[in-house]
């Protein structure tokens with residue numbers, strides 16, 4: 001059965017390739033493919049690998065993917081609830097039914113639910129109670145589910161505050177500066193800010209720092225509502241009575257359980273008192289829909305909006321701050337230690353059991369979570385489905401593959417962080433790479449982020465998976481689209497761009513705490529229902545992925561990446577791309593340093609020569625690896641592989657980043673204010689932004705030291 005299907009797919013691919021005129025790059029790739037087979041495999045092993053991969057990719061199936069998603073999104077399944085537990089059992093039992101060994105792994109962590117719906121009142125000449133629920137939408141049957149959680153923020157404080165309302169735009173530091181210039185102080189007032197430009201936890205922190213007593217966050221229609229297109233249920237964008245739930249944990253300080261930073265939340269770990277946790281806000285924070293925001297914002301007086309403050313609501317925004325328009329916000333949170341459940345399945349490696357390729361996706365959702373995260377969960381189950389079939393057919397992966405279904409990611413990457421903290425020593429010694437998938441499918445456009453050493457692996461795997469809509473490879477579709485969207489004057493678009501890993505999903509503990517090389521990817525589209533009750537099965541079936549072909553493509557791609565790393569003779573890590581990337585990051589940082597007149601205050605030369613040495617060594621190891629693969633020199637490859645895996649670990653500085661010791665990676669971390677987005681060369685860049693030459697010098701020295709460690713480790717591959 002599966003073989004027949006494989007042949008059909010292959011024939012289809014061949015005919016499409018022949019029919020379409022080849023671009024230069026495509027021709028080039030096909031040529032180099034013919035010569036090398038699959039990167040990391042000797043010629044004869046590449047043939048076997050291709051056969052296994054083809055068999056694997058024939059197994060993920062639309063009907064089965066659709067059924068997984070339907071089952072996982074039947075009920076709201078917020079972390080720690082019995083509905084969440086039911087999804088853990090479903091995932092475990094499905095994986096077992098495919099023949100894998102899978103178990104639940106529990107942690108006790110600090111989580112909040114709303115005791116009652118929050119109270120929001122507008123107080124002008126009269127009091128007006130405002131809505132903190134999302135509306136039932138005709139057409140989407142699950143929108144009337146009785147267990148839909150009211151709008152609330154994970155880790156909001158409880159409180160009952162009344163004060164003048166101030167509109168503070170995106171709620172970032174420069175917005176408060178603009179308010180100050182306009183003569184508006186937010187101290188003792190309630191700010192209303194819009195989503196966008198950064199992570200909501202940053203907005204909560206900056207509001208508190210500026211002395212506001214409460215923070216309301218709304219989704220402006222400019223961002224993901226009618227300004228983008230038709231709203232749900234007519235189109236995929238956010239309808240008026242919809243808000244965005246989400247955590248306001250200070251993820252940029254440390255993620256995971258707030259009471260056990262750096263340690264697993266298990267018996268025997270001492271816990272902080274909640275008031276000692278430095279990653280939690282002290283003010284009530286509340287999300288609202290844009291019809292409610294309109295009621296408030298349209299009545300604000302005070303100065304007319306500063307430049308950049310106007311959003312998509314149909315009137316001129318004023319910033320408020322006057323005492324004739326007040327708000328009352330009451331949040332009542334039920335905080336407790338609650339049990340969460342990861343599901344962990346493993347396939348033991350046949351030759352290198354102590355080398356782990358780890359795949360992870362979270363399972364918990366604020367409501368139904370069809371896109372975020374269960375499109376990824378459905379893909380994971382289909383990967384398990386495929387691997388289970390291969391094992392029955394005699395496939396023996398060389399290295400161990402671990403599939404992880406994380407819980408409580410939405411609150412702050414909790415399930416993954418606690419697991420990574422519990423098995424930190426094992427992961428440091430054994431983890432080859434961590435491959436993340438979160439909101440896997442919201443449309444047809446592929447995008448990826450990863451450490452540069454895995455760029456070539458990512459590109460290679462996307463060449464071997466078919467894009468369902470165009471019939472081209474995912475790679476070709478991705479590249480064509482990048483070309484169309486390239487910025488004016490960007491000539492260097494021979495390859496589709498792969499982003500930098502910041503934070504906001506479960507790769508963070510692996511990469512930024514432990515130094516495990518990581519990737520993240522997704523198929524994206526017009527997705528306006530993020531963290532709302534309308535991120536539902538109905539939405540996916542109608543807008544996100546009708547037919548579920550992209551769920552299948554996601555599973556095919558994820559599994560292909562895992563198989564290549566698990567089976568390779570010579571692991572596909574190329575540090576020459578890392579060196580190029582760091583050089584670009586440094587050039588950009590130097591440009592900013594010159595603008596700020598800081599360039600003379602640190603050792604630019606040492607950094608440049610550290611990058612040069614790193615680049616040279618990376619190139620040498622890559623050549624050695626290719627040669628050892630060609631000659632099937634197992635002994636040499638064992639040494640090279642270890643060095644390639646351990647290279648990433650050397651970016652870790654045990655002392656951690658400035659003021660946040662949990663983050664230890666010297667190249668990649670989220671910035672203090674960038675939210676999810678990475679701020680590469682983190683401490684150095686922050687010091688330049690802060691115009692602090694002493695810190696800039698010190699931070700750059702740490703980065704240089706880490707580069708020297710990586711270079712030395714790569715050298716050890718061939719000593």
Ligand SMILES: [Zn+2]
Pocket residue numbers: 362372373409438439
């Ligand atoms: Zn997610």
